Amino acid sequence: MSGPTGAGPGAGPGSDAEPGAGPPxxxxxxLERFAARGRVLVALDFDGVLAPIVDEPSAxxxxxxxxxxxERLVATTDVALVSGRALDDLRACAQPPAGVxxxxxxxxxxxxDEGVDGADGAGGAALSAEQAALLERLGAELDAVATGREGVHVERKPMSAVLHTRRAAREVAAEATALALAGPGALPGVHALRGKEVVELGAVQLGKGGGVRRLREALSAAGGPVGAVLFAGDxxxxxDAxxxxxxxxGDVTVKVGGGPTAARHRVGSPRDVAALLALLADLRGR
Incomplete structure (x- = not known):
């Protein structure tokens, strides 16, 4: 497999793409081959992909x-937003078209899964008593890490607790991150993810790869096989996805922005994602 599109000679994975240039x-x-495959799924991260990164996540x-x-693409294509945000938070910020x-x-x-028997009412499987107790402990221990560190705060999700450090001084962020990973992140049964300025600690297995696989299977079971998936993330x-x-x-993987990646292709910014989606909507509409 070739390196990500946009990598210069010898740069390999992790080279930066220039924003604003449109799809390479x-x-x-x-994309032309993907658009011709019949039923396909377009799955996209939200922050840093559809929306520029901002200091206040709710904005x-x-x-x-x-x-x-x-809006145009969902008329012809299965579309999903795949995010680390809790479902209600994602819905409020993304304001997606009907059908996404x-x-x-x-x-x-x-x-x-919302409203399905056996779910937690928020689109996730219900936690066991042991998992619920672990989640409570994770929140409390992350609160202790955040206390007294300006710019560090903790978010509770239905399945995880998250330490945010984007607004903290760099040395404070590094210290808080290290404490979270070495302390509650190392507890038995904890699933830890480290992202951009966040440490997320789950009481259940976390991973967008599993989420995309399950979604593909669910869509295929409900309406016929999904022939290929495009996933874009930053x-x-x-x-993992x-x-x-x-x-x-036939799957298409697109990294948005710089940094090492396993994705086959790379674009520079959310503006380039918008151009990519507009092109794909045109191709699927033909």
Whole structure:
């Protein structure tokens, strides 16, 4: 498999792509093949992909061009947003068009499961008593890490607790991150994910790769086989989804921004994602 599109000679995975240039030629050719495959799934991270990264997470919104492209794309194509955000938070910020499936909590929640018997009412499987107790402990221990450290705060999700350090001084963020990973992150039964300025500790298995696989299976069971998946993400937590897909089988993986990646292609910014989605909507509409 070739290195990510946009990598210069000798750069390999991790080279940066210039924002604003639009989809590279190799990616355009692959999008044309993908669009011709019949039933396909377009799965996208939200923050850093549809929406620029902002200091206040609740203020994040999709770029207008991306929102318009999604509106057109969902008319012909299965579309999902796959995020680390809790499902309700993702819905409030993304404001997706009707028909877009939401997968939250790093794959632990799905809008397809909301209201289903045996779920927690928020699109995720109900926690056992042991898992609920572990989740309570994780929140308390992360609170202790955040206390007294300016710019560090803790978010509770239905399946996990998250330490946020984006607004902290760099040395404070590094110290809080190390304490979270070495302390509550090392407890038995804890599933730890480290992303951009966050440490997420789950009482259940976390991972967008599993979330994308389960979504593909659910859609295929309900309406016929999904022939291929396109996934675009910007964070280290998206690498799990890139690894779960197979470019050789027609899946398309797109890294947004710089940094090492297993994705086959790379674009520079959410603006480039908007151009990619507009092109794909055009191709699928033909």
């Amino acid at each position: 030629a190799e990616l355009v050719a692959e 994040a919104r999709a770029l207008p061009a991306s929102a318009a492209a999604l 499936v939401l997968v939250g909590g790093h794959g632990t929640q799905s809008s397809l 964070d280290v937590t998206d690498e 890139f690894a779960a897909l197979s470019p050789d089988a």
